[in-house]
Amino acid sequence: MHLNEKIKILGHRIILVPYEPRHVKKYHNWISNETLRQLTASEELTLDEEYQMQRSWREDSDKLTFIILDADIYSRDQDEIAAMVGDTNLFLRADPDTDRQVAEAEIMIAEPEARGKGLGREAMLVMLKYAQSQSQLKLDAFEVKIDMDNTISLHLFETFRFVETGRVEVFHEVTLERQITPDWISWLEQQVKLQIESY
Template structure:
């Protein structure tokens, strides 16, 4: 994340910022105490100290891009395959297309600045909202894991798809 540690991505509904230490107690740690979010994101609750350690590792990990609660984890040595994750934790923000815009902004950033060629998304069987969103984004099912109760979707980046993504949202990049 060091390469984009001061990057702010601005959409029409959302602003994605680097995950800072002050986000841990004020938002993130509280969100991740929710059993529903733990199930939907296949996460385990962490202590506050463990959450601070996680935030620090994300900030210092050169292979991870984290902006707010939208992430791309690079899964190959060439940084051409990225696992995209999105979590909207605030109940009042659900159903307002913040996740849609955030994931598109993050993917466009990954395509244009990291040179990602393929995206993958691992989604819990029970997370119907995310499954439907990624299908609308053009992702197709690659595999299923009954053990982890998740579906792996993937999307190969094409010029036509990038143009379509660009038409979905307005965005810009700033240093913060």
């Protein structure tokens, strides 16, 4: 999606930047890890296929992605590659039963030393707030699909006031959803403020 191609979003401990070709090699190294692929339900791709996927994330109108930078690491020498710790994505779709616009959210903190520090929580809150505030997306709800054993992610989204709406045993997957209501928008605004700059 071109919506975010010329912006970066500054958080307290993270910076979200568009997924660019220069990020692909490090991203590809992350997804070469079988455990990460399982946790994120990702396919193993060749490096060339990963470059094609990066272009898809940029061009397709139903996808929105940011690379997550550790702000402390980035502040040292403005090296985005060294500061990369993960990514956050949205897949947009119209629900055929209700005609609502739903965004399926994903978050990955790939660097082991970056986990457990609240970076994923802040990055996801910033992504949710950014997407909710973009009127052209016309979002009605957010959704996540999480492996049943991924208790950390399940707990994270429960703290975001997502509620379970389904389980698919064959895929070992739990679906949680969050309707975008005035009360929830008010809660979200108390959690995070957007600071957007040109990129």
